[in-house]
Amino acid sequence: MVSRRTLLAYIAALFAVCVAQVAAQSQAPVIESVNSPQASEDTLSNEPSLSSALASASVSPSPISFIASNNTTSTGAPASLNTSAGSVSSRLSAAKFIAGLFWSSQTTGMHRRCSATVISENLLVTSAACAQSQNPISKFGNGEWRIVAGTDDRFLDVPAASAVGNKVASINMSTCANFAAILLSEPLTLGKSIKPILLSNSPAFQTTTVVTYNTTDPAVDPLVILTPGTDEACELLFPGYSKKGFLCTLPVDKQTVTADYLGGDPIIGFVPQDGVAEPVLFGVTGLYYSTIAEAQAAQANDPTAYRYSPLVAQQVGKLASLGGLDAQKIATPATPI
């Protein structure tokens, strides 16, 4: 459980950095090396503006039409996301593009931090709030990040001892966009149990809602339908959110700032492909804001807060270059509405 002070510091720093960035247009990227976790993450540096990232992306964003996410089965999810229950929800088990980001402490073992979504055998994405090592260091002691994929251990707070995970080489964070790219030094074995997901290069969705997974309690049905807020309301709480590459969504049932304040879970839409609904990655869940004043007071449990989640569309070029991948192959082809 995060302290309110940490959350407060993070949100305050995020605002400060983004405000400073607009003024300064600095180009210095924010990099965290896993091998030097002692580096102060409170010293959030500036980073390239999202518009310059967008300009350099080799795939130009264009709208794709997501099909209704709750139309393919009577239970509110595409059939590809299994609905039967178990100790780990089979919807989570079926989502083979979700891995877990774990802190591997020399003294206290492995601890789950967040979801990370598989883009390729050596590239995953999550939120920057998840990928900062300060909190796990203070809670669990020195250690390093690991990725666990392919088994239900990826959802457990403490995985089986056999789940040692794959070593992380570096995490490239954009604190202003609250986005993190994780590069592995030990690649995943893609196949039946670990499947990468395509990025959506659409900056907006027109036709229907998208969904995310609440991975806080793996036994519970995780699917959460997200609905965008009106531009007017979203602008009030986070001016320029859209240009900065965020999706703004309405409060959902049972949301608590403390239960899933870190975000990092995949936000997916569905595209029709050969008659089935194929998931594509639209973004990763981000922070809740209510009013800036409330955010700065770190309201622990704000059922009225909107959520601002980084979209992947503006990260496609950067992710392709980080992972040594072809941007055309990791993003969905544009399908005009």
Ligand SMILES: *[C@@H]1O[C@H](CO)[C@@H](O)[C@H](O)[C@H]1NC(C)=O
């Ligand atoms: C999805 O399901 C909700 C609740 O059952 C319903 O209100 C909504 O209209 C549905 N959307 C579509 C596109 O079918």
Ligand SMILES: *[C@@H]1O[C@H](CO)[C@@H](O)[C@H](O)[C@H]1NC(C)=O
């Ligand atoms: C929803 O399902 C019905 C019945 O299977 C189908 O006729 C309709 O075209 C579907 N709508 C969408 C948007 O996929």
Ligand SMILES: *[C@@H]1O[C@H](CO)[C@@H](O)[C@H](O)[C@H]1NC(C)=O
């Ligand atoms: C759905 O999950 C259940 C229980 O985990 C499993 O037995 C079944 O094979 C799964 N179905 C599919 C289509 O994956």
Ligand SMILES: *[C@@H]1O[C@H](CO)[C@@H](O)[C@H](O)[C@H]1NC(C)=O
């Ligand atoms: C996520 O799951 C946790 C644990 O079951 C629950 O406390 C919380 O309310 C859930 N959040 C949402 C938004 O459903």
Ligand SMILES: *[C@@H]1O[C@H](CO)[C@@H](O)[C@H](O)[C@H]1NC(C)=O
């Ligand atoms: C992190 O990303 C930035 C922006 O794309 C890039 O300039 C920088 O070289 C990256 N850092 C590493 C270690 O790859």
